[in-house]
Amino acid sequence: MKSNDLEGLFMARKRNKELMKFAEEIGGEEAIEVIKALEKKGEATDEELAEVTGIRVNTVRKILYSLYDNQLAEFRRTRDKDTGWYYYYWRLETKRLPEIIKAKKMQELKKLKEVLDEETREIYYHCGTPGHPRLTFDEAMEYEFRCPLCGEMLMQYDNTEIVKELQERIKKLEKELGLKA
Ligand SMILES: [Zn+2]
Incomplete structure (x- = not known):
């Protein structure tokens, strides 16, 4: 095996992992099944995918349209001359996947920074x-430093652990995005 092949294999596996992670976000286990089936068949109609996966055709369609909305699937339409019905042949389109993943991570990073x-x-x-609200100073003032749920005295809340976790997640994301070494 040439090093080029190895590199290609590595990239394909990485891409696949990211695609599956994305699939899970848009439609859980069912989306993963649909994508796997579609990848195997290359091109398929929603009915074919429903049959292969055992997932209801409406669900399959929903997953396909989510993929399409995210520019991860394409279809071509053909018309049956006899019945006049349209058939949609779907296939995966993963060229833009790295870009999409990156945009999602950037968005997450921005949100984490705001929270931090x-x-x-x-x-x-x-x-x-536990479960009772955490109030800011202004909010606590409004309630005269009593919990709005139980009426107990409010104490200053130590958020060191939360801050630490946020910082770690930000650092990890920045590294993944190549923003910081
Ligand atoms: Zn309380």
């Missing part, structure tokens, strides 16, 4: 009971 910013800017208050 808020977590480091605010001082939070909490009554100590």
Whole structure:
């Protein structure tokens, strides 16, 4: 095997992993099944995919349109001369996958940074009971430092762990995106 082949194999596996992760986000296990079936067949109609996977055709169609919306699938339409019905032949289109994944990660990074910013800017208050709301200083003032749910005294909430986790996730994403070494 030439090194080029190995490289190609590695890229294909990486691409596949990312595609499956994306599939799971848009339609869970069923989307993964549909994509696997489509990849195997190369080109298929929604009915064929439903038959192969055992997933209802409406669900298959929904998954295909989600893929299409994300520019990860394409179709060609043919018309049956006798019945006049249209048939849609679907296939995967993964050229834009790296770009799509990158955009999603950038979006996530932006959101995480906003949350981190808020977590480091605010001082939070909490009554100590899990599930009860965490209030900002202004909110706590409004409630006279009493929990709006149980009426217990609010104490300053230590968010060190949350901040640490956010920082770690940001660092990991930045590394994945090649923004920081
Ligand atoms: Zn409470």
